[in-house]
Amino acid sequence: MKDMSVEDLIVLYEDNHVLVVLKPQNVPCCEDESKDKDLLTVVKEYIKIKENKPGNVYAGLVHRLDRVTGGVMVYAKSSKAASRLSEQMRSGDFEKKYMTVLSAIPSEDRAVLRHYVKKNPINNMVYVCPQTVEGAKFCELEYQVLQKVNGMALTKVILHTGRTHQIRVQSATIGCPVYGDMRYGGEKAKKGFLALWATSLAFTHPVSKERLVFKIEPPKENTPWNLFDVSKEIEFF
Numbered sequence: 211m212k213d214m215s216v217e218d219l220i221v222l223y224e225d226n227h228v229l230v231v232l233k234p235q236n237v238p239c240c241e242d243e244s245k246d247k248d249l250l251t252v253v254k255e256y257i258k259i260k261e262n263k264p265g266n267v268y269a270g271l272v273h274r275l276d277r278v279t280g281g282v283m284v285y286a287k288s289s290k291a292a293s294r295l296s297e298q299m300r301s302g303d304f305e306k307k308y309m310t311v312l313s314a315i316p317s318e319d320r321a322v323l324r325h326y327v328k329k330n331p332i333n334n335m336v337y338v339c340p341q342t343v344e345g346a347k348f349c350e351l352e353y354q355v356l357q358k359v360n361g362m363a364l365t366k367v368i369l370h371t372g373r374t375h376q377i378r379v380q381s382a383t384i385g386c387p388v389y390g391d392m393r394y395g396g397e398k399a400k401k402g403f404l405a406l407w408a409t410s411l412a413f414t415h416p417v418s419k420e421r422l423v424f425k426i427e428p429p430k431e432n433t434p435w436n437l438f439d440v441s442k443e444i445e446f447f
Contacts, residue, residue, distance in 0.1 A: 213247035216256045222424055227291040227417050228284055229253060229269070230424050235280035235404065240271050253285050272296060273304070276375060281308070281408025282424045286416070294416035299372075305412040307447050308367040308377060311405035311434045312386040313398055315363045319355040323380045324348070327373055335393070336375045338383050349373040351380055356446075357438050362389065362400075364438040366409075366447065377406060389434050405434050410447040 220232040231253065233239060238248040250271055258267045269285045270292030286292035298304040325338045326346040339346050350370040357364040363386065367377055378394045381387055387395025389405035407428035414421055425447055428435045 214249065214252050215247075216252055216259060219252055219256050221256075222282065222426065223422070225287075227287055228295075228415070229257070229287055230282060230284045230411070230422075232426060233275055233280055233283045233408070235278055238277045239275050239283060242277065249283070250285065257287065270295075273299060273306070273372070275408055276378075276406075278404045279308075279406045279408060280428070282411040282426050283408070284411060284413065284424075291416040295413060298413055303414055305410075306369055306372075306408060307410040308369070309407045309409040309428055309440065309443070309447070310365050310367055310377060310381070311389040311438070312363040312365050312381055313389050313391075313395060313400045314386040315358055315361060316353070316355060316365075316384060316386050320353065322350065322352045323384065324350045325380055325383060327376070327379060329374055336373065336379045338379060347371075347373055349376050349380065351377060356443050359437050362434060362437070364440065364443070366443070400434070402434065403432050407435075409444065 214237050223230040233249055238246060240250040241248050250269060253269045254267050257269060272284055272286050272292060272295040275283060286295055326341045327336050327349050328339045328343055328346050329336045352368050354366045355363045356366055378388050378391050382394040387399040389400050390402045391399045391404055410425045412423040425444055427440055427444055430436055430440055
């Protein structure tokens with residue numbers, strides 16, 4: 211896969227304070243150990259070129275998506291905007307919703323999952339653990355099964371906490387790993403593109419105070435998304 215460039219950047223919304231973009235799958239949202247070209251660097255290059263700014267330009271990382279996850283992201287174009295959006299993250303006003311395909315159908319069509327997890331820095335994997343384990347962090351999400359096809363479930367997920375690999379780990383823990391997630395799902399996961407997509411992002415504009423909502427569909431041409439009617443579900447996100 212070639213490095214992402216400014217020409218590849220898809221901008222969904224932009225003003226003087228925020229920049230909302232589509233994050234492709236397998237592109238880091240910020241610099242990581244791989245040193246591959248990351249989306250934050252591309253965003254800075256875009257701003258520098260478009261606004262003809264000399265020297266370094268500012269772009270603030272407000273939230274993260276795992277490298278393998280695609281979908282909608284917002285970056286701040288000023289430190290004031292970054293601070294206010296970060297406060298929304300802490301207060302719960304910043305809302306992220308995901309669409310995923312699970313490799314098995316959950317026993318309940320709708321439920322809240324609560325676990326404690328801990329990350330192993332050596333292999334960069336996250337594990338469910340007892341609350342009493344030192345460094346354990348609480349994580350919670352709610353899901354709703356939208357469609358069922360061939361033993362798989364198109365599912366809506368709302369995160370209440372933002373832990374690393376949270377959706378992947380919690381889904382695998384209930385025996386329904388994300389499609390394509392061989393890392394956490396093992397033999398239970400089905401081989402293919404990881405079917406996890408940041409479908410909807412909502413936040414209050416840091417300056418105008420207008421409530422903004424952005425929605426984007428996963429790549430419908432790819433399996434397993436093309437096995438479901440994803441378009442009809444977007445309006446409910």
